[in-house]
Amino acid sequence: MSNALKEYIVTAQNRVERALDLRLPSEKILPHKLHQAMRYTVLDGGKRMRPLLTYCTGKALGLDEAQLDAPACAVELIHVYSLIHDDLPAMDDDDLRRGKATCHIAYDEATAILTGDALQALAFEVLANDTAMNTDSLNRLKMITTLTKASGSQGMVGGQAIDLASVGTMLNLPELENMHIHKTGALIRASVNMAVLLKTDIDPVLAKKLDHYAKCIGLSFQVKDDILDEESDTATLGKTQGKDQQNDKPTYPALLGLAGAKQKAQELHEQAIASLSSFGKEADLLRDLSLYIIQRTY
Numbered sequence: 001m002s003n004a005l006k007e008y009i010v011t012a013q014n015r016v017e018r019a020l021d022l023r024l025p026s027e028k029i030l031p032h033k034l035h036q037a038m039r040y041t042v043l044d045g046g047k048r049m050r051p052l053l054t055y056c057t058g059k060a061l062g063l064d065e066a067q068l069d070a071p072a073c074a075v076e077l078i079h080v081y082s083l084i085h086d087d088l089p090a091m092d093d094d095d096l097r098r099g100k101a102t103c104h105i106a107y108d109e110a111t112a113i114l115t116g117d118a119l120q121a122l123a124f125e126v127l128a129n130d131t132a133m134n135t136d137s138l139n140r141l142k143m144i145t146t147l148t149k150a151s152g153s154q155g156m157v158g159g160q161a162i163d164l165a166s167v168g169t170m171l172n173l174p175e176l177e178n179m180h181i182h183k184t185g186a187l188i189r190a191s192v193n194m195a196v197l198l199k200t201d202i203d204p205v206l207a208k209k210l211d212h213y214a215k216c217i218g219l220s221f222q223v224k225d226d227i228l229d230e231e232s233d234t235a236t237l238g239k240t241q242g243k244d245q246q247n248d249k250p251t252y253p254a255l256l257g258l259a260g261a262k263q264k265a266q267e268l269h270e271q272a273i274a275s276l277s278s279f280g281k282e283a284d285l286l287r288d289l290s291l292y293i294i295q296r297t298y
Helices: 003-023 032-042 049-060 065-086 109-129 137-151 156-165 173-198 204-231 252-275 281-295
Strands: none
Touching: 003 049, 003 065, 003 281, 032 065, 032 109, 049 065, 049 173, 049 204, 049 281, 065 109, 065 137, 065 156, 065 173, 109 137, 137 156, 137 173, 156 173, 173 204, 173 252, 204 252, 204 281, 252 281
């Protein structure tokens, strides 16, 4: 990882942590338990990859970071809601996430479901009302539409449905990619595209290239996750290692072998970098981030 990216990751993580803290309801407000669970699951944890992408895209486009706080928070709130529901007994039935007990373990299953529901609603409230995001109502609507589509049946939730239906099934490569384009990739693309929407005078060709970059790293992120599920350990990952294999889920290493999965990740990284060829040094953080995604250890 480059020193520039290492420093900016810390900056972005601290920034979005503060922004999330400000936008989450206080535990002192009723219902206390629900608000406590919301703060427990969102704050102090995770790589913040999706907000980081929003901020890095904004930097490449010359946007003020204050404008990016709302979309960065919104995409992280959706991501955390998805993790809470993904960990429930009806889905992956996991008890560890981001190095601590999952929401339904720390609280209870009903509270976990409601916490996910509340975080999802809060994400759209932030995009609709956040005063720091200096943009007009039409652009807010476009951002809400982008995040809605990325989150719903044509995006993340649809991908999760395909994933659950594919347990015990060996998918071919196009089928596996289609699942992850929806399950993981859609929200990563939204992280980039919401920042792009704030640059109202952007060249449509550049916007399309950034979207392709996001599509590539969305897939490479999942490929690397699948590799780490086999090669890493629970303490490093902060979640249960080997869970995909235990649940008999289709993965890139299962389909391509570990060496083939690593080659696939490298190819996706190279495609992502090629998508940024029209940008200069202002997109170096995005380039570094693509490499970091396939080299990370957790």
